[in-house]
Amino acid sequence: MYTGYLQVVVQTVITFFVLLTLTRFLGKKQLSHLTFFNYVTGITIGSIAANMVILKTIVFIKFLISLIVWCALTTLISYIALKSGKARTLLDGQPTIVIKKGKIDRKALANTKINLDDLTMMIRQYQVFSITEIDYAILEPNGMLSILRKPEFQSTQKTDLSIYPSAPSFIPIEIITDGKLLPRNLLEVGKSREWLDNELKKANVKTIQEVLYAEIQPDGNIFIQKIE
Incomplete structure (x- = not known):
């Protein structure tokens, strides 16, 4: 009886330190879930680690090998993406401009599978309640929205001071x-x-x-x- 509990404790300790070691190799990008690929990889690693501790139907060492191989593949893919712009685009995708010069790009929304309700919801998270305040909105590869407000709505309300700066010629x-x-x-x-x-x-x-x-x-x- 106690042997079974001891085995769980030992496997848990081993899994803990293996994960601790592997996460040092994966890097901060994986831990921050910057992209959907990183997010799915993180969930998979967690699932494998949990199965290592809980399931008894498969030999523990097999799960351990699976975890190490998965992390090794993730590290390899990340290295390839670091060295190759094309691989990085394939894995992470590219930012998409969904609002350009104050106008919604319907084609860009369709390509990113986002409807107008989703877009307005994302915008409100930045305390922006009118699209007329936005100069550019960019959907990042991680699904987050980056917003560049029109000059008169940036920082302090310059309209209150009767200051109307000229619009920037280019988006950075x-x-x-x-x-x-x-x-x-x-x-x-x-x-x-x-x-x-x-x-x-x-x-x-x-x-x-x-x-x-x-x-x-x-x-x-x-x-x-x-x-x-």
């Missing part, structure tokens, strides 16, 4: 990440490759591969951070 958007160009984003802001090359030349950057991150600023200038 990345155009180079990890030494790779994002042509779609460059097209989104209406800039050409020739313009980008000239801006890089001004910053003493010879090739895109030298750039860790580059972003278009609201005034049309470009922020560039080189790979060190």
Whole structure:
């Protein structure tokens, strides 16, 4: 009788320390559930760990091997996504602009399987109760909504001070990440490759591969951070 309880205690202790070790390898991205893939992986790891402790129909060592292999695959996929922009897009998806210059993009909503009721609910979570206050809304790969309010509704209510700042010419958007160009984003802001090359030349950057991150600023200038 006591042998069975002792076995559960031993398996629980082993599982605890194995999970503790594996989570150190998985990294903070997995723990924060930044994407749906991370979320599902986290649930699966928890399910395997629970079965290791509770179920007796399968040998404990088999569950242990399964847990280690699953975590190893997750780490491998994360490494591939880190090195490959295409793999990262395939796994995590891309941000989708659902409100652009104050107008709802119905096609973007349809592609992301979100209806207007869902959109307005998500917006209200940011204490925004009118779409007319929004300049841009971006649906992130993790399902969260990022909102850029119109200038007159940003921070303190500038309308109360009779201040009406001009609207930004561009939405801040990345155009180079990890030494790779994002042509779609460059097209989104209406800039050409020739313009980008000239801006890089001004910053003493010879090739895109030298750039860790580059972003278009609201005034049309470009922020560039080189790979060190």
